[in-house]
Amino acid sequence: MGRAMLIIVTGLLISIGITQTSLFGGLGQMVNHSANMAEAVQAKNVAYMGTELAIRQMIDDPDWRDGSSATFTVGGGSASVNVEETPAGLLRLHSNGTFNGESQQVTMLLNQEQSSSVPTFFSALGFIMSDPDKFNFSAGGSTTIDGHDISGQCADKPGVSVNHSDDMGTVQGGIWGAGKVLGDPPIDVFDGLTMDDLSDLIDQLEPHGTVLSPSQNQHNLGSKENPGIFVVNSNVRFAGNQNKGAGIMIVRNSGKIEVEEGDDSGAIEVRGGFEFDGLVIFENAMKIDGRGNAVIRGSVIVGNTHQNVPKFNADMGGGATINYDCSAQQYADLAASGLGSSLTFQTRSVYETTGGN
DSSP: OHHHHHHHHHHHHHHHHHHHHHHHHHHHHHHHHHHHHHHHHHHHHHHHHHHHHHHHHHHHOTTOOTTOEEEEEETTEEEEEEEEEOTTSOEEEEEEEEETTEEEEEEEEEEEEEEOSSOOOOOSEEEEOSSSSOEEEEEOTTOEEEOSOTTSSSOOOOSEEESSTTHHHHHHHTBOTTOEEESSSSEEEOOSOOHHHHHHHHHHHGGGSEEOOTTOSOOOBOOSSSOEEEEEOSOOEEESTTOEEEEEEEEETTOEEEEOSSOOOOSEEEESEEEEEEEEEEESOOEEEEOSEEEEEEEEEEEOSSTTSOOEEEEEOSSOEEEEOGGGHHHHHHHTTTSSOEEEEEEEEEEEEESOO
């Protein structure tokens, strides 16, 4: 019986040894598996970080787009990213992240949007004044100020907007003869934009603008395909029907626009036709004289930033036309592209895979 017990005990020790070996071996495999999983997760994080760095690269460099590629070092790993543009105009990022021999790939589909610092047009003609009763208004002759969108792409706007309700009477009382103020409604109060906001925009745009010379009759005012920024701060004269342009025109401080037919009184004088598509801004300016045949499609904004500025005189007693045009917003936005604007990306879809490309 003693021998039998010895055999049983020996067998028990052998069984314990086998079980212990199996346990430690399993633990080792579990540790290795956990380590591999952690490295795979880190590789995926590296891949995602690669897409973030690629987006930042596209924001900083507008030419870094279709066909571009780069490798970024991230947290002890690396992310190889390439960009392709789809036929629909979307951007597809392929990011392969590696970490300690593990590889994970992320494919991200994005659309990009340019957020312009140019305010959305809110009327054909807008007055943003520091106080009520800071401007005179006269619209007669065959002058037309119309807030109905001539492009047919957007909702109609007011013909004239003011930021003080007391000024609605100034506009209404200034309509005479065959002059027309049209829109939905024709006259309204708008408080969504301050002149300080607009002045900040002007400060960003003016250094990149072309100052119009008072000694010239002909001026290159850009085009719809290549709109520009133009600055008036003295007496400027336009002569001839070829004076057409697009983008943003800024009239500052002592600048005046006089749209006249054959009158040599200075300021901005137009003999013949004058057409501009986009945004015209008067900041602390003195006057707009619309006795000639000027046509502005888009929006005109008039404002002052402090109380000491003299009254602005809007005297349009001729054949001037100011039409709200939703499509002209793009010319102003394009002119200001990259100046105070921001590029944003929206993720449409994300696809993850294990392994290399």
